[in-house]
Amino acid sequence: MTPRHDDVPLIELSGVSKVIGSEIRTTLVREIDLRIMPGEFVAVTGPSGSGKSSLLYLLGLLDVPTTGEVMVNGRATSRLREEERARLRLTHLGFVFQFHFLLPEFSAIDNVMLPMRALGRLGEAARRKRAGDLLGALGLAAHVHKRPGQLSGGQRQRVAIARALANDPAVLLADEPTGNLDTASSEQVLEIFRRLVDETRRAIVFVTHDMGLAARADRQIHIVDGRIATPAEEAA
Amino acid sequence: MNLVLDIARTHILSRMRQTLVGMLGVAMGVGFSVMMASLMEGSQRDFVEQLVDSMPHITISDERRDPPRQPAEEAFGTVEFSGLSTPVTRPGIKNPYAIIASLETWLKGSVAPSVQSRAVIRYAGRDTAASVTGIDPRSEVLVSDLASQVREGSLDSLYKASSAIILGDRLARRIGARVGNRITLVSGTGQVLSCTVVALVHTGIAQNDETAAYTLLKTAQILAGQTGLVNAIRVRVRDIMSAREVAQRIEAQTGYKSVSWQEANEDLLSAFEIRNFIMYTVVGAILLVASFGTYNIISTITHEKTRDIAILKSLGFTERTVRRIFLIEALIIGMLGTLAGWVLGYLLCIALGSIEFKSPFMDATRLPLYFTPVHYLIAAGVALAASGIAGYLPARKAARLHPVEIIRGAS
Numbered sequence: 001m002t003p004r005h006d007d008v009p010l011i012e013l014s015g016v017s018k019v020i021g022s023e024i025r026t027t028l029v030r031e032i033d034l035r036i037m038p039g040e041f042v043a044v045t046g047p048s049g050s051g052k053s054s055l056l057y058l059l060g061l062l063d064v065p066t067t068g069e070v071m072v073n074g075r076a077t078s079r080l081r082e083e084e085r086a087r088l089r090l091t092h093l094g095f096v097f098q099f100h101f102l103l104p105e106f107s108a109i110d111n112v113m114l115p116m117r118a119l120g121r122l123g124e125a126a127r128r129k130r131a132g133d134l135l136g137a138l139g140l141a142a143h144v145h146k147r148p149g150q151l152s153g154g155q156r157q158r159v160a161i162a163r164a165l166a167n168d169p170a171v172l173l174a175d176e177p178t179g180n181l182d183t184a185s186s187e188q189v190l191e192i193f194r195r196l197v198d199e200t201r202r203a204i205v206f207v208t209h210d211m212g213l214a215a216r217a218d219r220q221i222h223i224v225d226g227r228i229a230t231p232a233e234e235a236a
Numbered sequence: 237m238n239l240v241l242d243i244a245r246t247h248i249l250s251r252m253r254q255t256l257v258g259m260l261g262v263a264m265g266v267g268f269s270v271m272m273a274s275l276m277e278g279s280q281r282d283f284v285e286q287l288v289d290s291m292p293h294i295t296i297s298d299e300r301r302d303p304p305r306q307p308a309e310e311a312f313g314t315v316e317f318s319g320l321s322t323p324v325t326r327p328g329i330k331n332p333y334a335i336i337a338s339l340e341t342w343l344k345g346s347v348a349p350s351v352q353s354r355a356v357i358r359y360a361g362r363d364t365a366a367s368v369t370g371i372d373p374r375s376e377v378l379v380s381d382l383a384s385q386v387r388e389g390s391l392d393s394l395y396k397a398s399s400a401i402i403l404g405d406r407l408a409r410r411i412g413a414r415v416g417n418r419i420t421l422v423s424g425t426g427q428v429l430s431c432t433v434v435a436l437v438h439t440g441i442a443q444n445d446e447t448a449a450y451t452l453l454k455t456a457q458i459l460a461g462q463t464g465l466v467n468a469i470r471v472r473v474r475d476i477m478s479a480r481e482v483a484q485r486i487e488a489q490t491g492y493k494s495v496s497w498q499e500a501n502e503d504l505l506s507a508f509e510i511r512n513f514i515m516y517t518v519v520g521a522i523l524l525v526a527s528f529g530t531y532n533i534i535s536t537i538t539h540e541k542t543r544d545i546a547i548l549k550s551l552g553f554t555e556r557t558v559r560r561i562f563l564i565e566a567l568i569i570g571m572l573g574t575l576a577g578w579v580l581g582y583l584l585c586i587a588l589g590s591i592e593f594k595s596p597f598m599d600a601t602r603l604p605l606y607f608t609p610v611h612y613l614i615a616a617g618v619a620l621a622a623s624g625i626a627g628y629l630p631a632r633k634a635a636r637l638h639p640v641e642i643i644r645g646a647s
Contacts, residue, residue, distance in 0.1 A: 053644070057640050060550075062550055062639055062640050062643075063638070063640050082554065082555060083554045083555075083556070086549070086552045086553065086554045087552065087554075088552075089550070089551070089552040090551065090552025090553075091552075095550050095551070097550075097643060101543075101546075101547045101550075101643070102547075103243075103246075103544055103547065104250075105246045105247060105249075105250035105251075106246060110246075114239075114548075114551060115551050115552060117238075117239040117242075118239060118551065118552055118553055118557070119552075163551075167552075
């Protein structure tokens with residue numbers, strides 16, 4: 001895992017806003033200040049279109065803020081080149097989406113190995129072992145050579161989690177990771193997240209509509225109209 | 237790079253139908269352009285071999301380019317004379333063997349004397365016009381392919397009888413003469429000569445085979461009624477494309493009209509240039525159409541992979557890496573298609589080459605085809621370039637897309 005200090009935010013947003021469109025301008029995220037610390041288990045909630053996913057993409061350097069700064073491990077990212085941002089995503093961040101987004105032509109283990117191969121730190125044997133271990137830890141030891149089409153929805157999502165963890169990121173970002181899953185599979189995913197936070201001191205930020213799942217997180221951030229809602233707003 | 241290759245390979249192998257369609261598009265373009273190029277160059281070379289290489293490359297005749305000027309015209313340039321007659325000159329090239337010896341000192345090739353005359357062949361009560369060429373068999377073999385075209389005998393058969401003659405096979409058939417028959421030749425000057433047919437010649441060009449007859453120099457000189465006459469010197473040069481320049485030099489040196497094969501076939505050559513232009517346009521069009529086909533197929537495959545591009549980018553793959561994956565995919569499809577196209581082109585050539593055509597003016601013949609790696613390499617170059625562009629442009633566009641837009645759209 002990437003070396004980390006408990007007092008340094010893994011990701012820090014300072015006055016971050018995101019506006020899209022040139023003629024009709026839409027503000028997705030407004031003036032957000034946020035710190036994600038090691039070992040935090042954060043749920044982002046809010047109504048549809050409130051800017052939850054946009055916030056997550058900004059946290060994960062998939063999107064660039066219109067104003068403000070996103071710091072990853074204390075490093076400002078607004079002026080980084082695309083290659084450098086891609087490198088940071090590869091080394092520090094892991095993504096899980098609502099849809100598994102596995103490459104359909106590759107087996108589960110090959111999908112998990114992709115980020116490791118892109119990073120190039122480990123040799124082939126070490127990569128294969130780590131991918132196998134990750135899949136095994138997520139209860140997929142019997143399915144490592146299956147393609148996504150041969151797996152159930154829950155299994156695919158667990159493969160996607162294994163892939164997100166492949167390069168041992170400090171932060172795992174998940175956008176509605178249980179959105180397409182049944183209750184049992186959703187429960188499984190949440191348990192995995194909890195275990196990862198408790199055992200590895202990773203930070204996990206996940207977006208969800210489900211207030212019951214959000215309640216399982218250590219911290220909840222409620223987004224309304226692109227802003228982090230104050231308690232009064234939340235009450236309203 | 238291994239990862240890039242591996243992803244490209246997996247994409248290709250897992251979508252066999254698309255890969256095959258892409259490959260077929262490239263293979264068609266490469267195969268048909270190879271076939272057309274082979275046909276085009278084959279016919280060009282066939283033309284050279286049939287019409288040029290079997291004949292002397294340059295013929296020096298006893299004519300002059302311009303009629304000789306009257307001595308009075310030389311003396312009085314501003315005065316117009318009328319009623320002057322052209323001075324009578326003895327036919328033939330003056331000092332032909334001295335000219336031949338002189339040419340042999342610098343000319344890269346071979347030189348042979350000959351006597352050209354027209355005569356009427358009288359046989360079985362019928363008169364038939366013929367073009368009689370007196371040759372020296374020993375030097376003739378150096379300037380033309382006549383020796384290899386002789387049937388039922390050989391060029392040396394001319395030495396077997398006192399007045400031996402070799403007839404074009406169509407001419408012999410027309411008059412009903414066979415080897416061993418005696419025929420009568422009547423020249424324009426009234427000389428009558430009885431000759432024995434010792435062999436037949438078949439050049440494959442109907443016009444030649446219907447009128448040509450060959451005798452020894454001496455026999456032709458007797459027929460012309462002029463001992464020692466040589467009215468044509470036949471030249472073969474090593475580099476046939478230099479014939480025009482060599483002919484000009486000979487003409488400047490000797491003053492006699494020297495006609496290169498290019499000049500003799502000027503009308504055919506200009507027709508040939510037009511034909512070449514048409515053929516090159518057709519081959520170019522085939523390659524262009526095939527390139528568009530290749531572009532379409534490969535860019536469609538790339539577009540279908542837009543979501544994968546977004547996934548790879550979200551994982552941390554750079555735009556450059558993503559572009560490289562799809563460029564390599566396109567190049568692999570292009571290479572596989574090129575290999576298949578080479579095989580297809582070769583088989584098409586073999587199939588075309590096996591078709592026999594019959595013409596009243598030529599021998600039964602097959603389509604002339606020329607096999608050279610150059611055709612295959614040019615077609616491959618164009619196909620690979622088209623595949624590369626077809627992979628690169630859509631991949632560049634897709635790699636520039638914001639992954640968030642694709643991920644949102646696909647969720």
